[in-house]
Amino acid sequence: MAPKPPKDGFAEEGAGPASPAEQLVLVLDGFEGPLDMLLALGREQKVDLTKISILQLADQYLAFVAEARKVRLELAADYLVMAAWLAYLKSRLLIPNVEDEEPSGEDMAAALAFQLQRLEAMKEASAKLFRRPRLGVDVFPRGAPEDVDIQRKSVFQVTLYDLLKAYGEHKKRKEGGVLHIEPVRLYSLEDAVRRLSELLGRMPDWATLSSFLPDGVRGALLNRSALAAHFAATLELAKAGQVELRQDGAFAPIYVRRAARQE
């Protein structure tokens, strides 16, 4: 079955033919987690949610995840957890019931259907609630309340929110005496200098700068920072007369070697 990206109110419709990847991204942006997405997929079946086919829904979802992986769209962990769970549910629904401790496939499907109905009900309820005439939007109170002491208890205007916020701010100040800065996982210049100095001792001939880069560095950002740090380090070391640099043309590989020193 061809995976078709779900349409919902959040993805832009009629925005012209987008690539599957773009559509997926659009679609993902509109959802608040996998349950929300399942609900949107369920609506595609165009049946009452009480009559929804959970098996079909699982297929729709798994197809979506497969498509996302094909276009290398990064899915948050909970989307993958849901996929695993649905794959398991599917197997339980397809294989005749075996006697064991686990809830039956039907029970699991019913529980999921209930969750979807409940979420749908709450979405509808929130829409209805906000369609009501609202104070300050549709209906207005006295614009210039007069200074009459009607509720004697509130000589001071303090709400619970004020109280809790004050305590929160107090705690924040206490905790915040020390500024916690997230450790930044970047390759530092100092580390690169140290590393290069060590490696160069063992590598007297020309070698490309990239061959000095550490292995197993995860992530594009860290990789780029390692390259930048090592490049800056070679400049530092060249200035100190410890290495020689060579580049045969613009954008060509940069070569490094230990400076021929009279030791």
Next chain:
Amino acid sequence: MIQDIANPEAVEARLHKLRLLEALLFASADPLDEETLAGRLERDTDVADLLEELRAHYAPRGVNLVRTGAGWSFRTALDLAPLLRQEEEVSKKLSRAAIETLAIIAYHQPVTRAEIEAIRGVATSKGTLDILMENGWIRPGRRRETPGRPLTWVTTDHFLDHFGLESLRDLPGVEDLRAAGLLDSRPVLLGIAGGGADEPAESAETEDADG
């Protein structure tokens, strides 16, 4: 009332009370409950009766006397809304998450954060409850007597006032939802959000699940 009409003094006295009630309610931007109003009138005044008379008097006018959960207040007439409506500032627009969370608290209260997360299927991002509380719509309720004693959340009187509701029973469709069992907090098989466990969200690291 009949005998009052015969008695000019009684008519005068009643009119005086009506005027005072009118003034008290008019002066305040917030709803006033009957108890507070009674405290400002002579003893043995039938406040409910007077309020009913005022309500009837104002019913056809541009300003109506209405009752919401918190009490009685004058409000502009509903049918004039299209002529008075003020667009909400963009900065005040609530996120979808906040709107859904408010509905869940309204319909399921008292409800714990973990229950909200189980219903929505995602962790509640920081700032959601905060903004609802800042708007004066929700407040902490009693702690649940279950392990971890999680805090529950409930809606406020101001919530009722804001949405023009006389009581929580007037929430749109609440009876149907209850009858359909959709307000049950039955445990879910699929612990999607923060585990569904009711421990007070201890790690400050709870970010948007979809982040």
Next chain:
Amino acid sequence: MIQDIANPEAVEARLHKLRLLEALLFASADPLDEETLAGRLERDTDVADLLEELRAHYAPRGVNLVRTGAGWSFRTALDLAPLLRQEEEVSKKLSRAAIETLAIIAYHQPVTRAEIEAIRGVATSKGTLDILMENGWIRPGRRRETPGRPLTWVTTDHFLDHFGLESLRDLPGVEDLRAAGLLDSRPVLLGIAGGGADEPAESAETEDADG
């Protein structure tokens, strides 16, 4: 006016305008001048005439339509002023220091003045506890059985009442506050920590990059 009475539609139209005027004047924070009001009504409406009718209607009531230099506004009837104003006290804002002190007493009670000062890191001015006590939010508790037998402070039932709490146990814990977004002391380095899809967000415990 006379000829309007003969025509039901004209009567209806006039009533609609009167209602709109009423609502506009009621909802406005400032007096409105005739020009502004005319701008909200249909062209060629005799605003002065309508205002006169409204003024006459409200003249005997508890609320009057009055004209001041700046324009027209509703005001509670002057003769009722003594009855409306029971106390001369004006609602005031509580100082930040007082709110914080109250919060600390609420969370740490029973707590001595010295402890409050240690927690807040500043001396408590003499008036702060007085204000809280005058409002009936705090009262002296038992003396601490330590040298000097200092007085402790605790919150009152009125405190719970005022803040709509059923018991002290219903005060949100620090973690609840954090979860609600009221306590967020972890600045995130935007652009770097946030932009790098390298690692799960906010896992401060991961080993150093250069390990």
